[in-house]
Amino acid sequence: MTITVAIVGSGPSGFYTAASLLESGADVQIDIIERLPTPFGLIRGGVAPDHQTTKRVMKAYERTALAAPVRYYGNVLVGRDVSLAELRATYDAVVLAVGAPFDRPLGIPGEDKKGVYGSASFVGWYNGHPDFRDLEPDLNTTGVAIIGNGNVAIDCARVLVKTRKEMTTSDLSDHAAEAIEKSPITDVYMFGRRGPIEAKFTNVELREMGELEDCHAVVDPAQLPGAVTGEMSDRDRRLREKNLATLKEFVAIPAGARKKRVHFAFYAKPIEILGGGEVEALRLERTKVVDGRAVDTGEFFEVKCGLVIAAIGYTGEPLDGAPFDAKQGVVTNQEGRIERGLYAAGWIRRGPTGVIGTNKPDGDMVAEHIVKELAPGGKPGRAAFEALLAKKGVAPVTYPDWKTIEAAEIAAAAPGAPRRKFARVTEMLSLLGRPG
Numbered sequence: 190m191t192i193t194v195a196i197v198g199s200g201p202s203g204f205y206t207a208a209s210l211l212e213s214g215a216d217v218q219i220d221i222i223e224r225l226p227t228p229f230g231l232i233r234g235g236v237a238p239d240h241q242t243t244k245r246v247m248k249a250y251e252r253t254a255l256a257a258p259v260r261y262y263g264n265v266l267v268g269r270d271v272s273l274a275e276l277r278a279t280y281d282a283v284v285l286a287v288g289a290p291f292d293r294p295l296g297i298p299g300e301d302k303k304g305v306y307g308s309a310s311f312v313g314w315y316n317g318h319p320d321f322r323d324l325e326p327d328l329n330t331t332g333v334a335i336i337g338n339g340n341v342a343i344d345c346a347r348v349l350v351k352t353r354k355e356m357t358t359s360d361l362s363d364h365a366a367e368a369i370e371k372s373p374i375t376d377v378y379m380f381g382r383r384g385p386i387e388a389k390f391t392n393v394e395l396r397e398m399g400e401l402e403d404c405h406a407v408v409d410p411a412q413l414p415g416a417v418t419g420e421m422s423d424r425d426r427r428l429r430e431k432n433l434a435t436l437k438e439f440v441a442i443p444a445g446a447r448k449k450r451v452h453f454a455f456y457a458k459p460i461e462i463l464g465g466g467e468v469e470a471l472r473l474e475r476t477k478v479v480d481g482r483a484v485d486t487g488e489f490f491e492v493k494c495g496l497v498i499a500a501i502g503y504t505g506e507p508l509d510g511a512p513f514d515a516k517q518g519v520v521t522n523q524e525g526r527i528e529r530g531l532y533a534a535g536w537i538r539r540g541p542t543g544v545i546g547t548n549k550p551d552g553d554m555v556a557e558h559i560v561k562e563l564a565p566g567g568k569p570g571r572a573a574f575e576a577l578l579a580k581k582g583v584a585p586v587t588y589p590d591w592k593t594i595e596a597a598e599i600a601a602a603a604p605g606a607p608r609r610k611f612a613r614v615t616e617m618l619s620l621l622g623r624p625g
């Protein structure tokens with residue numbers, strides 16, 4: 190007898206959970222349900238378009254998708270097409286692996302002005318995510334302010350300042366590539382509310398900023414401490430020492446003839462976004478760091494910019510039928526277990542932290558709960574799910590359908606690029622001969 194499992198979400202945590210269930214040796218049937226026609230979540234829609242090596246993990250996910258016990262159901266939105274209650278009535282176990290796809294608000298005046306975007310929408314836009322295809326940010330500005338000192342902030346900055354040539358081997362969406370190429374952007378400011386030691390970006394990502402063809406990394410040496418001090422793990426100390434060394438190297442690199450600049454601006458907390466209907470400037474307060482915390486100094490300054498991107502982290506959203514911790518933006522769970530038969534993995538479980546591989550232990554943990562606590566054979570699974578979809582008139586996109594979409598994307602790719610993404614669901618469905 191078989192344990193029937195529905196995994197909601199086809200990003201890394203969903204696929205790692207499926208792989209872990211397969212590896213457990215248990216008799217399982219696994220259905221992966223995804224709201225978009227296309228699988229792989231953040232690998233396709235979040236990982237930067239010029240970081241193709243990170244995207245290679247899709248090959249491993251594909252092996253999982255093609256394993257006999259696994260089936261993929263794309264373009265099925267849980268909460269609209271089927272409810273969580275219906276899934277729970279159909280499957281022995283339901284795993285929520287839906288990520289944390291929404292921007293956390295900055296909570297400062299002026300946030301509603303035209304030209305202010307959260308990184309979820311901005312990254313989604315340049316990555317061809319259908320939800321953000323029509324964002325069309327106005328890049329007709331010389332100055333951009335990015336708030337946050339994490340890897341997402343670095344991604345946004347790098348994509349804005351790399352040349353078209355540097356992006357040749359990327360899958361940057363055409364609409365974004367054209368807008369960026371036309372844009373007169375010269376100065377991108379990355380504001381950290383704390384200092385260089387506290388910045389969250391990892392060293393490989395930081396180093397890349399010193400190797401750009403037409404962009405100079407600007408650092409104020411007065412903001413760089415002599416050494417990394419304070420209590421922290423050896424691992425953290427090593428990372429911070431590397432970052433500090435890299436920032437010091439940036440100070441020594443001559444600007445040369447590069448036309449663009451990324452300014453690493455630390456100790457600067459956003460206070461207000463200024464302008465009429467549209468962003469004209471960002472007002473900030475200088476901070477100092479005391480015991481690791483940013484402390485206000487009462488000294489303010491402004492930077493002119495026509496675009497503000499808040500890359501300050503993400504949040505999940507509640508799903509009917511699952512307890513939600515609104516403060517943390519995650520489903521309430523104990524190590525991936527919500528209650529018997531309902532589980533969570535990835536960012537919706539632990540919040541938006543870690544790299545792609547961090548989701549693997551999440552998958553392992555959930556698979557272990559499922560195998561340990563569920564008697565096989567309780568609920569009908571796939572056949573009943575397909576009957577339910579048919580009754581509701583929902584025609585899912587299958588894995589072979591996705592391969593058709595993918596083949597068309599690869600065939601349409603510009604020389605050197607891995608794919609030219611469809612950025613609209615209607616285009617994908619029409620390729621499959623379906624009404625949009």
Ligand code: NAP
Nearest residue numbers: 337338339340341342382383389500501502541542543544
């Ligand atoms: P993150 O690493 O948590 O960075 C968020 C940044 O925003 C921090 O510098 C934080 O400062 C700042 N911040 C938060 N609230 C703020 C506020 N109200 N005002 C000003 N600044 C604020 O998040 P992320 O960059 O979104 O990345 C999410 C995860 O994905 C991370 O684990 C990241 O490493 C990972 N990721 C990895 C890669 C890669 O490996 N290449 C690429 C992209 C993302 P404080 O530190 O002071 O809170």
